[in-house]
Amino acid sequence: MKLVVYDYDSYMLLEQYDGHSLEGTDYTVVDVPDNVDLDLWVYKHRNKHSSIPFEPESVDPTIWDTRYLALTETVASWSKDPSSKFGSVLVDPNNVVSALGFNGFAKGFEDSPERWADREFKYAHVIHAEEQVLLHSPVDLTGYTLYCNGLPCSSCMSKLAQKGVSTVVFYEPTADYKKRWSIANPVQVAKECGIQLKQIRRETK
Ligand SMILES: [Zn+2]
Numbered sequence: 001m002k003l004v005v006y007d008y009d010s011y012m013l014l015e016q017y018d019g020h021s022l023e024g025t026d027y028t029v030v031d032v033p034d035n036v037d038l039d040l041w042v043y044k045h046r047n048k049h050s051s052i053p054f055e056p057e058s059v060d061p062t063i064w065d066t067r068y069l070a071l072t073e074t075v076a077s078w079s080k081d082p083s084s085k086f087g088s089v090l091v092d093p094n095n096v097v098s099a100l101g102f103n104g105f106a107k108g109f110e111d112s113p114e115r116w117a118d119r120e121f122k123y124a125h126v127i128h129a130e131e132q133v134l135l136h137s138p139v140d141l142t143g144y145t146l147y148c149n150g151l152p153c154s155s156c157m158s159k160l161a162q163k164g165v166s167t168v169v170f171y172e173p174t175a176d177y178k179k180r181w182s183i184a185n186p187v188q189v190a191k192e193c194g195i196q197l198k199q200i201r202r203e204t205k
Contacts, residue, residue, distance in 0.1 A: 058201040072149040086129040093143035101132025130156035157186040161193035169198040
């Protein structure tokens, strides 16, 4: 039997849980039979509300896709999060940069390594890269494109939809990303809300 912890949107083997206290966190420990494929089990449980059984297909990038996705990697490198670095670039319908964002704490909030190392504390306080962009963007984003170095989470995708973002261009999720976050849920949000998704192969960058 394998023990799995549910913490926010993340599933981990209990023995891989990196030593921080689970007290006060929202988690469940469940038994998964040894003969079950753990990745498949996690995928099914995480995506139980989604009707999308597959991942989006990758396509070839335009020159602007290549340039702005490269910029998301630079912006992501500015994040102080030691484990997850995300960057987003918002461009207007004329391909002009409107806002940039990376995952981080609020302005003025102490940015110590200890706080970043405390997963529970981090999840409770971090502002996602896409949210940072939305906080610095114009009111109506109809016709705008958001570039991200990873697929936005369901919550961010919902906020992007609410602001009218038309297109989200992102690098195909890494194997590590797929283990930790949902693919189908944000894709479902984009599909229902009319956001065009464009997934770009990493090797073509
Ligand atoms: Zn997010």
